[in-house]
Each structure stands twice: as C-alpha cells, then as structure tokens.
Amino acid sequence: MSRRSTFPVLVARGSCALLAAALLAACSSSGEPSGGSATAARGEPAGGSPFWVDPESDAARQVRQYEQQGRTEDAAALKRISERPVADWPAGDDPAPEISRAAGAAAKSGHTLVLVAYNIIHRDCGSYSAGGAHDEAYYQGWVEKFAGAIGDAPALVVLEPDAVPHMVDGCTPAEYHEQRSRLLSGAIDRLKKQPRTKVYLDAGNPAWIPDPGKLVEPLKRSGLDRADGFSLNVSNFQRDPDVRAYGAKLSALLGGAHYTMDTSRNGDGPLPGDRQEAWCNPPGRALGTPPTTRTGDGLIDAILWIKRPGDSDGTCRGGPAAGTWWPDYALGLAKRAGS
Numbered sequence: 001m002s003r004r005s006t007f008p009v010l011v012a013r014g015s016c017a018l019l020a021a022a023l024l025a026a027c028s029s030s031g032e033p034s035g036g037s038a039t040a041a042r043g044e045p046a047g048g049s050p051f052w053v054d055p056e057s058d059a060a061r062q063v064r065q066y067e068q069q070g071r072t073e074d075a076a077a078l079k080r081i082s083e084r085p086v087a088d089w090p091a092g093d094d095p096a097p098e099i100s101r102a103a104g105a106a107a108k109s110g111h112t113l114v115l116v117a118y119n120i121i122h123r124d125c126g127s128y129s130a131g132g133a134h135d136e137a138y139y140q141g142w143v144e145k146f147a148g149a150i151g152d153a154p155a156l157v158v159l160e161p162d163a164v165p166h167m168v169d170g171c172t173p174a175e176y177h178e179q180r181s182r183l184l185s186g187a188i189d190r191l192k193k194q195p196r197t198k199v200y201l202d203a204g205n206p207a208w209i210p211d212p213g214k215l216v217e218p219l220k221r222s223g224l225d226r227a228d229g230f231s232l233n234v235s236n237f238q239r240d241p242d243v244r245a246y247g248a249k250l251s252a253l254l255g256g257a258h259y260t261m262d263t264s265r266n267g268d269g270p271l272p273g274d275r276q277e278a279w280c281n282p283p284g285r286a287l288g289t290p291p292t293t294r295t296g297d298g299l300i301d302a303i304l305w306i307k308r309p310g311d312s313d314g315t316c317r318g319g320p321a322a323g324t325w326w327p328d329y330a331l332g333l334a335k336r337a338g339s
Helices: 023-027 038-042 058-068 072-082 096-109 136-150 163-168 174-191 213-221 240-253 327-337
Strands: 113-117 155-159 197-202 229-232 259-262 300-304
Touching (some): 058 072, 058 327, 072 327, 113 136, 136 174, 155 174, 155 300, 163 213, 174 213
Parallel strands (some): 259 300
16 A cells, blocks of 8 residues: 655645635535534444445454454544545555455445555655656556456546646656656546546645646646546545635636545644644544545535545654554544544
C-alpha cells in the first residue's frame, strides 16, 4: 500500500486549512450525513456501502491482535476503520497480484473495489512519498498491469493524487508538464478499457489550490473528458461543506463533471492555525463521513475513504515512513470519531 500525503510545502497548498466552510449545507438536500463531524463515522452501517471491505487489512489484523491481547475497548474502537471500505494503493513494480486478489474477492462478494493508481514520474516532488516510475515506458507498462489485473470486476480508480495540482502550484517543473499530461491521459484511456471501471482524476483540495479555475485547463489536458470525473480532498482534512462547495465550483467550470471526495480523516476538520506541514500526521483528528454512494448531491458520485486511516503521512510528528501502518494514530482517529 503505497501512500502519500503530499501537499508538502506551504499551508496555502496542502495544510488542511481552507476547506472549512461552505458546502454541505448548500448541497446536501437528501438527509445524507452532511457534516464532517466526528460522530459522522457512526452514521451508516458497515454493510450499507457498495464498496469492498478487505478482511485482511492492517486495521483488521490490528483488531484481531488487540482482541488477543485483551484490549477489547481498543479493538471495538478500531472496528470503525476495519469494518469500513478503504482504498487500496498497490505498490511495487508489479501491482497485478495485489489487485487480482482484491478484485476477485470484491467481485465474488458483489462489491466495488476502490483503488488508487499512484506511480507517476517525479511523484510528490521528492517529498515524503517521492518515487514513482523512472521513465515513460515503465509507467505505461505499470498502468497496463494495473488495469489488466482489474479484469471485469467492478472498480473505482482514483488516478494519481497530487499529479495535476503539482503542475498548477509549480512544484512539478514546467518541462515535465507535457509528459505528465500525456501519461495521465493515456492512463485514463487504458483504465477505461476495463468494462466496469470508473476513473476519477485527482484535483487536490480547496486549501491547496484556492482558485478552482486554475485546475480547469490542466485537468482537460490530462484527459478528464474521458474519465468519470475528478477526486477531491485525498489524504487531506478539509471539512465536507468546504469540499462540496469547491467541488460544485470546479464542476461548473468543467461543464458539470462529477466527482468523489475523501472523508477518511476530516471528522474534526484541518489542524487549526497556519502551521507548517499541517497536513502531515496532524494530532487530534477524527474519522469522517463513512463511505457511501448516497451523497445527497447529484454531482458527487461517492464519498470515499481514499487515504487509509492509520497509514502515516510521512516521518513527521514521530510518524513512520509514508504509507506505513501506525496503530496509535489509527486508534486516535477511531476513538475521536466515537466520542
């Protein structure tokens, strides 16, 4: 499970500071959870989501360990993560074995698999989740393996978190923009050959790129018109109303494009104050609205837990390497969601 929580430099880009304001109230008209509140994580039964829950996730294994240790209260709290569907971030040179296992299990259970493709060249601008493909041919081959392993299973793919916003904020040098857009566009085309796969190209979050108009042309150049929409708030902490408000604005600029939003850790919103690296393992956060397709908004195809709650954002605030399971952080998210 490769994981990134980029938005590395300034608060204006990726600190969880801006999204706190406007939307759910305006867009949530059907009685769906609208809050980004800590208690929202208790809102929908675990079986109420159409998405696949991995019984062998890090959270599930941690629950079993806590139960064996007699830590029954901690185990019960962590089930708020282990019994919810979270995205898989296949890593390594060959993502196919991991995807094939998950796709087979998801299809057998009648659920949709949620995946994140995160291996773009010059990934994360050299920050905590640096890495990615070393050249264009390698990336195209990696996407081919990724897509082929999905087969005809129902799947939702969030494509390359941060890749487009990093072109907008200047973190990715201009000389790489044409190649990046070409690779993203090609990845969309390849993934959409799978008969039951939906693709959402990542568009960052409102605290990072406050003016959604700056994303329009880069998203279009990267093939958004052939995707199913865009994704917002991946690995960030912006509140539901603010993500919805921003999503509505960006959608309007894109001719009504649909989107998904990550609510995995936004239950208490972003870390207060303009702190450096406020996006990176911030203390005191909580799980957000559970994954669902009953979003109360015709533009929002799904509320998802794209960032895996409990995976570290990087070696900040005492955390392990990016993408590494951190049980103490996971437990804090879960317990605050139930308070």
